[in-house]
Amino acid sequence: MFDANPHRLPSTNIASIFRNSLSEIPAKLATIPPFLVLVAPRHTRSQRSYRYIIPDREITLDNSIVQLVCLKCQKTNHDPEISGEFYFCNECHEGESATVTTDAIITCYCTNCLSDMHKNLVRSIHTHHTKRVSSDKTKLNLFAVLCIETSHYVAFVKCQERSQFRHEWLFFDSMSDRMYDEQNVPLVDSVSEFDRWIDDAEKGKDDFFNWLDDRRGRKQPTSNIRQLRLFRDGAFFFYENTNMNY
Ligand SMILES: [Zn+2]
Ligand SMILES: [Zn+2]
Structure with missing residues (x-):
């Protein structure tokens, strides 16, 4: 250091x-x-x-030192263009390829990407459960x-x-x-x-x-x-x- x-x-x-x-x-x-x-x-x-x-x-380890990266657009919680929160979605994450690691990778989507992905899901939207991602408590x-x-x-x-x-x-x-x-x-x-x-x-x-x-x-x-x-x-x-x- x-x-x-x-x-x-x-x-x-x-x-x-x-x-x-x-x-x-x-x-x-x-x-x-x-x-x-x-x-x-x-x-x-x-x-x-x-x-x-x-x-x-x-x-x-709080959000000021941990980087959250959107799986879709790769923007981070420290990117000035990104405003708002990051989310986890049980269904959307199923479609992502998993990386094997001992680290706890924080997988999440930014607000914009998540609403884009959910926009056309009229029938199945009720199965998508989202949760705000925060590392404040680690x-x-x-x-x-x-x-x-x-x-x-x-x-x-x-x-x-x-x-x-x-x-x-x-x-x-x-x-x-x-x-x-x-x-x-x-x-x-x-x-x-x-x-x-x-x-x-x-x-x-x-x-x-x-x-x-x-x-x-x-x-x-x-x-x-x-x-x-x-x-x-x-x-x-x-x-x-x-x-x-x-
Ligand atoms: Zn995004
Ligand atoms: Zn979803």
């Missing part, structure tokens, strides 16, 4: 970087992806654009953050319990310790404070990051401070669309 951080802000959240990157390219999403991997931007190979990045637990949920400090990789991973509303965050460090100075000893540990850290970062941004700055400035190893690993070293942010079956 691209974000040169021209105002030299100390922190931001990954959803803002994602939105800014799309508008800078400029680009829109053609589909609702089952997974989305966001990569923390860098000025240079060794320098991150932001000192701290907050991983949003949820990213909303949410992608964070399920992992891979954090890199030089060559030391660690990860925070969400483990879903049977109920979709209950989950636990785990911390995984494949190089937690060394044995005989030649073997790495891995560690998997529960991180019950994960949600609270994100709340703290989102609410009390400056205080929270001043506290992290203070830890970072001390002359002692910081690799054990998990908040630093998450907010300072977060490099890859993994999101999933939980509404999809794949």
Whole structure:
């Protein structure tokens, strides 16, 4: 992703970087992806654009970043000539050739094309059921953050319990310790404070990051401070669309 951080802000959240990157390219999403991997931007190979990045637990894909394309005329919801809504029609869609993909392709018609197609259907129009298409409610949920400090990789991973509303965050460090100075000893540990850290970062941004700055400035190893690993070293942010079956 691209974000040169021209105002030299100390922190931001990954959803803002994602939105800014799309508008800078400029680009829109053609589909609702089952997974989305966001990569923390860098000025240079060794320098991150932001000192701290907050991983949003949820990213909303709304119509401003998702492109709806009319199956007939190929015009999009961002086309200045198009006014009005996009629709799905059960019968008309039957006639379209299906594309096999894991992405949720948004198939729809613009208002003009749909009314053209329905214009001459006097007898069968009652079987055509239309529905307005909107991607306003699509949410992608964070399920992992891979954090890199030089060559030391660690990860925070969400483990879903049977109920979709209950989950636990785990911390995984494949190089937690060394044995005989030649073997790495891995560690998997529960991180019950994960949600609270994100709340703290989102609410009390400056205080929270001043506290992290203070830890970072001390002359002692910081690799054990998990908040630093998450907010300072977060490099890859993994999101999933939980509404999809794949
Ligand atoms: Zn159209
Ligand atoms: Zn129809």
